[in-house]
Amino acid sequence: MSTINANNPxxxxxxxxxxxxxxxxxxxxxxxxxxxxxxxxxxxxxLAVAPTEDENYSRITIVVDISAxxxxxxxxxxxxxxxxxxxxxxxxxxxxxxxxxVATVRADGDQRARVIEVAGIFxxxxxxxxxxxxxxxxxxxxxxxxxxxELLRGYGIVESQxxxxxALPKLEREARKGATKGKAS
Amino acid sequence: MSKKEILTGAEALIRSLEMENVEIMFGLPGGCILPAYDPxxxxxxxxxxxxxxxxxxxxxxxxxxxxGRPGVAMVTSGPAxxxxxxxxxxxxxxxxxxxxxxxxxxxxxxxxxAFQECDTVxxxxxxxxxxxxxxRAEDIPLAIRQAFHIATTxxxxxxxxxxPKDVLQNTMEWHWPTDEDVLESLPGYRPITKGxxxxxxxxxxxxxxxERPVLYLGGGVLKAHAAExxxxxxxxxxxxxxxxxxxxxxxxxxxxxxxxxxxxxxTATAITAMQKADLLCALGARFDDRVTGxxxxxxxxxxxxxxxxxPAEQGKVRKPDVPIVGDCRLVVEExxxxxxxxxxxxxxxxxxxPWRSRVNGWKEQFPLxxxxxxxxxxxxxxFCLEKLRDAAPKNTILVAGVGQHxxxxxxxxxxxxxxxxxxxxxxxxxxxxxxxxxxxKAARPDATVWAIDGDxxxxxxxQELVTxxxxxxxxxxxxxxxxxxGMVRQWxxxxxxxxxxxxxxxxxxDFVKWAEAMGCVGIRVESPEEIDAAIEKANSINDRSVVVExxxxxxxxxxxxxxxxxxxxxxxxxxxxxxxxxxLK
Numbered sequence: 001m002s003t004i005n006a007n008n009p010x011x012x013x014x015x016x017x018x019x020x021x022x023x024x025x026x027x028x029x030x031x032x033x034x035x036x037x038x039x040x041x042x043x044x045x046x047l048a049v050a051p052t053e054d055e056n057y058s059r060i061t062i063v064v065d066i067s068a069x070x071x072x073x074x075x076x077x078x079x080x081x082x083x084x085x086x087x088x089x090x091x092x093x094x095x096x097x098x099x100x101x102v103a104t105v106r107a108d109g110d111q112r113a114r115v116i117e118v119a120g121i122f123x124x125x126x127x128x129x130x131x132x133x134x135x136x137x138x139x140x141x142x143x144x145x146x147x148x149x150e151l152l153r154g155y156g157i158v159e160s161q162x163x164x165x166x167a168l169p170k171l172e173r174e175a176r177k178g179a180t181k182g183k184a185s
Numbered sequence: 186m187s188k189k190e191i192l193t194g195a196e197a198l199i200r201s202l203e204m205e206n207v208e209i210m211f212g213l214p215g216g217c218i219l220p221a222y223d224p225x226x227x228x229x230x231x232x233x234x235x236x237x238x239x240x241x242x243x244x245x246x247x248x249x250x251x252x253g254r255p256g257v258a259m260v261t262s263g264p265a266x267x268x269x270x271x272x273x274x275x276x277x278x279x280x281x282x283x284x285x286x287x288x289x290x291x292x293x294x295x296x297x298x299a300f301q302e303c304d305t306v307x308x309x310x311x312x313x314x315x316x317x318x319x320x321r322a323e324d325i326p327l328a329i330r331q332a333f334h335i336a337t338t339x340x341x342x343x344x345x346x347x348x349p350k351d352v353l354q355n356t357m358e359w360h361w362p363t364d365e366d367v368l369e370s371l372p373g374y375r376p377i378t379k380g381x382x383x384x385x386x387x388x389x390x391x392x393x394x395x396e397r398p399v400l401y402l403g404g405g406v407l408k409a410h411a412a413e414x415x416x417x418x419x420x421x422x423x424x425x426x427x428x429x430x431x432x433x434x435x436x437x438x439x440x441x442x443x444x445x446x447x448x449x450x451x452t453a454t455a456i457t458a459m460q461k462a463d464l465l466c467a468l469g470a471r472f473d474d475r476v477t478g479x480x481x482x483x484x485x486x487x488x489x490x491x492x493x494x495x496p497a498e499q500g501k502v503r504k505p506d507v508p509i510v511g512d513c514r515l516v517v518e519e520x521x522x523x524x525x526x527x528x529x530x531x532x533x534x535x536x537x538x539p540w541r542s543r544v545n546g547w548k549e550q551f552p553l554x555x556x557x558x559x560x561x562x563x564x565x566x567x568f569c570l571e572k573l574r575d576a577a578p579k580n581t582i583l584v585a586g587v588g589q590h591x592x593x594x595x596x597x598x599x600x601x602x603x604x605x606x607x608x609x610x611x612x613x614x615x616x617x618x619x620x621x622x623x624x625x626k627a628a629r630p631d632a633t634v635w636a637i638d639g640d641x642x643x644x645x646x647x648q649e650l651v652t653x654x655x656x657x658x659x660x661x662x663x664x665x666x667x668x669x670x671g672m673v674r675q676w677x678x679x680x681x682x683x684x685x686x687x688x689x690x691x692x693x694x695d696f697v698k699w700a701e702a703m704g705c706v707g708i709r710v711e712s713p714e715e716i717d718a719a720i721e722k723a724n725s726i727n728d729r730s731v732v733v734e735x736x737x738x739x740x741x742x743x744x745x746x747x748x749x750x751x752x753x754x755x756x757x758x759x760x761x762x763x764x765x766x767x768x769l770k
Contacts, residue, residue, distance in 0.1 A: 024373065027318070032310060039311050076497035082315040082335060085373035 048164030215261025218288030242272020247624025263301030278611025314342030339376030404431030405469015586642030616645025
């Protein structure tokens with residue numbers, strides 16, 4: 001793994017784990033999960049929720065901090081929620097993880113071309129253009145987003161927003177098309 | 186199938202409760218739950234009208250404690266729902282099966298800060314096993330079936346069903362969901378009841394191979410109706426037994442293998458037996474901080490067999506060597522079988538007679554004790570309890586509030602039957618005993634129900650004595666009145682340099698007049714000469730509730746005691762026994 005973002009909590013695989021939690025798609029289910037984390041003193045790093053292919057169920061992808069609490073206890077407590085149907089722990093090395101980021105970046109004068117160049121290298125998309133700013137979107141592995149964000153920071157990020165992480169187990173073969181990142185796995 | 190039947194949501198709710206064989210419920214009506222109180226008029230269910238919603242909750246708990254069946258409470262929205270939070274949390278902490286129905290503002294008004302609206306489901310989320318807001322009348326029967334299923338299976342607990350007023354008023358086509366419907370609707374809920382066979386065998390081997398085993402019984406033994414199975418196991422291997430605050434009565438106190446309650450105010454023998462054990466077989470117990478003391482020095486040499494139906498209890502506090510997830514009764518029965526098989530195959534049990542004689546030595550050296558009061562001084566609370574205990578009719582159920590009197594009750598009473606002890610263990614809810622006693626008596630009209638209360642506790646919920654009187658549910662309350670918040674006073678004396686801050690309750694009301702004002706018989710006992718006659722009189726009255734106020738010694742403290750955060754090795758013995766401490770080695 002790259003060490004470019006040593007300060008990024010996402011970057012350290014020893015302290016975070018990915019849980020995908022299959023829940024019944026019912027009102028309040030996210031609140032149940034979130035309040036369980038709050039009450040038991042567990043930390044959530046990121047969270048993504050959406051219905052699955054079966055509309056009766058939603059999948060919640062949670063990146064958790066386990067430096068303080070054993071993962072086993074978090075999983076067991078989560079599983080006590082009646083609406084939780086299945087919990088899978090994904091090993092970051094054996095899963096496909098994606099996040100999406102949109103960022104508005106300063107891009108005036110000479111800087112504009114350089115920002116567009118960096119965006120090109122990362123295969124990011126330019127979504128909107130202003131007189132002296134650009135809004136860019138990038139999806140990819142969290143590490144790739146970290147790297148991109150770090151580079152953009154040099155130009156001045158006006159505003160940015162990242163989604164929570166989504167993940168699925170890795171299949172036996174990886175699709176290579178357009179793979180610009182260099183994650184060793 | 187017969188012609189379809191159209192009911193209102195309210196009728197469907199009451200019929201659903203009838204279908205769940207509810208015989209009694211505790212509640213108080215109000216705006217949003219009003220529609221449900223109408224069909225109740227012609228229902229077979231007895232409704233007990235309380236004076237405060239918290240009382241309804243604790244009564245439902247008392248009912249559940251002594252029957253093992255879910256207690257049911259029904260109240261309205263807003264302040265009624267928030268008044269129910271304490272009993273729900275109490276039931277959640279002590280794994281008491283309970284179903285609570287709350288009214289809610291109409292669906293169109295939800296989220297508008299309507300009159301008596303509160304986010305009941307949000308507020309009670311962390312104090313219930315599950316809760317649900319029902320948004321359509323046709324969903325009521327399934328919601329109720331789910332509630333009873335969830336409350337009573339797996340690790341029992343409270344379930345709340347929140348029903349908006351218009352949902353109660355709307356109509357639906359009556360239907361009663363099948364077992365399959367319930368299971369299908371709860372795909373994520375499948376409690377494990379059967380223990381893992383390999384782990385059961387491991388447990389059996391450990392039990393036979395250990396030199397210093399202790400059976401550590403928790404409330405789960407009672408929840409699972411495992412008392413008989415546990416007794417067979419204990420007697421077969423002659424293993425010493427300790428019963429936690431929630432398990433008092435799960436194993437008879439008068440049994441030669443019973444060493445009483447462990448923990449912060451446990452017996453020196455129970456505490457020390459656990460500390461010195463090489464095997465703790467925890468059955469339906471959760472290694473509560475009040476039992477373990479300082480966890481890092483708790484039972485340092487003991488291997489752990491942990492039987493619990495809740496997987497999350499395994500390893501939460503202490504990592505077990507043999508974790509067994511399952512129903513306590515089923516698992517213990519299997520362990521008994523496995524032990525018998527091993528014995529039949531020629532395995533022999535390690536001789537544990539030296540261990541038992543060591544434990545018995547402690548029991549002899551460190552009996553429960555207190556110093557009798559000086560002539561003319563106030564009564565000793567322990568003395569009052571002994572008198573009450575010895576005069577209690579057979580099959581008496583004892584209920585306690587929270588504090589010193591609760592610990593003395595647990596220590597000095599003799600519990601020889603399961604389900605004869607009702608108290609608030611995990612949450613420690615002052616004011617629990619009066620309403621819980623009423624609930625217990627409503628469930629067991631054949632039994633005498635004595636509540637031991639403190640003067641502080643009594644003043645929190647004693648208004649329910651009116652309920653007892655009007656409903657004809659006659660309980661007996663013993664107030665051990667030391668005119669202090671006694672347990673807090675004890676801590677201030679011992680750990681805050683006798684600086685007493687806000688614990689003096691000497692401006693107490695006249696409890697006798699209070700009792701009489703509520704239609705009860707009030708008796709005051711101030712001297713040892715009065716005590717026998719007063720208790721005899723209280724026991725002989727069966728057509729009214731009785732309140733006996735015992736004026737007891739203010740400065741009496743509960744011993745033994747493990748100070749908060751201290752190791753169980755450093756238990757403070759009764760001052761008269763401290764000189765014998767070396768025997769605890």
